[in-house]
Amino acid sequence: MPKKGLFVVGELNVDLIFNQINGFPQLGTEIVANDMVLTLGSSSAILAANAAAIGIPTAFCGAVGHDAYGDLVIRELQAQGVNTDFIRISEEHSTGITVVMNYEQERANVTYCGAMEALRMPDIPWEHIARFKHFHISNFFLQKGIRADITEIFQRVKAAGLTTSLDLQWDVSNRWEFDFRACLPHVDVFLPNEAEMLALAQCDNLEASIEQLAPYTNIMAIKLGQQGSLGIQGGNRFRVKAFELPDYVDSVGAGDSFNAGFLKKFLENAPLETCLKFGNLMGALNTTAAGGTTAFRCGLGIEHQIKRLLPNGC
Ligand SMILES: Nc1ncnc2c1ncn2[C@@H]1O[C@H](COP(=O)(O)OP(=O)(O)O)[C@@H](O)[C@H]1O
Ligand SMILES: [Mg+2]
Known part of the structure; x- marks a missing residue:
């Protein structure tokens, strides 16, 4: 049977997002948010939901608690067409939650990890892995x-014949203990942002961090926010x-949507430049609605936006 689709292993939580605040709260004070959204959060889930929304068959392996937030996470993943088996x-454990405060183009987060810490290597359904084409953490x-x-x-995943990718994300402990x-060398596509590159390589400029990491990477796709992205192979x-999209709301999940777009083209064996371009497009679309998945809710809308921004395709 031909291999098909994307298998994501990752953390799961809801995002409680406060928008339209007038600065960040100071200790001992209270501020008001004029807009609030409770939605599917977590980097891995945003990637999975948006990958499915743009047509990649996607399955997810993770852990939630037996509670209302866990139900919300599973329901929202299923609504986007993700296999939650x-x-x-x-x-x-309780389901994890991240409280996000958005102030202009900056954000501050607090995360309670909960069940996401419970996932162990034996929880990965190794007997099912070989039928997937790509594996992402x-x-x-x-x-x-x-x-x-x-x-x-x-x-083990490479030995099962899959291609692989990794987005480390930020280390909240700031220790960066990752070998x-x-x-x-076992990761086909490494997907950091600029700040993560500097922190991981312990450098103060991007060029030096690339020099440190490049000898160990296959493809690096570095996310540069409003500056787009840089691919190295x-x-x-x-x-x-x-x-450049005129209707910016927030950038929660932009990097995860970039990953979804990048992997869509990578799975179609497109050249690196095309993968980066489609990643940038998905990252930009992500910023036009609150949270990481809202902009991708309507499949027809996405097709229309892609055609409008890339009339001649990638
Ligand atoms: N304000 C923006 N305008 C247009 N594109 C953006 C904007 N912010 C992010 N993106 C796109 O989304 C990608 C990922 O966003 P970035 O903020 O770099 O990742 P992360 O969320 O991991 O920090 C960028 O490489 C870029 O293509
Ligand atoms: Mg990121």
Whole structure:
């Protein structure tokens, strides 16, 4: 049987997002948000939901608690067409939650990890992995249960014949304990943003961080916010400008939507430049509605937006 689709292993939580605030709260004070959204959060889930919304068959493996937020997470993933058969419902933990405060183009987050720390390597349904084409892990640092096994996980997935990608995301402990020399050779596409590159490589400029990491990576796709993205493969570099969209709301999940767009083209065996361009488009579209998935709710709307922005295709 031909291999098909994307298998995502990751953390799950809801996002409680406050928009339209007048600055960040100071200790001992209270401020008012004029807009609030409770929606599917977590980097991995945003990627999975948006990948499914743009036509990639997608399955998810993660953990939620036996509670209302867990129900919301599973319902929203299913509504976007994600296969949730491999999500574990933990009786010992509550579902994770992130409180997000958006102020202009800045944001401040507080996360309660809950069940996301419960996922372990044996929870990955190894007997089902081989039928998928691609395997992705996001938010490595928040998933304490799989951190120690990350290299072994990627080795096993590669041995099963899948292509692989990794988005580490930010390390909230700021220790950056990730053995990139051991792990990244087994990752086909490494998907950091600029700040994560500097922190991981302990450098103060992007060029130096690229020099540190490039010997261990296959493809690097570095997300540069409003500056677009930079792809590096072997000795080749591609710099692709961001799309300018007039209706910016917030950038929660822009990097995850970039990943979904990038992987869509990567799975179609498109050249790196095309993958970056489509990633930029999905990242930009993400910023036009609150949270990480709202802009991708309506499949027809996405098709229309893609045609409008890329009339001649990628
Ligand atoms: N304000 C913006 N305008 C247009 N595109 C954006 C904007 N912010 C992000 N993007 C797109 O989304 C991608 C990912 O966003 P970025 O903020 O770099 O990632 P992360 O969420 O991981 O920090 C960028 O590479 C860019 O293509
Ligand atoms: Mg990111």
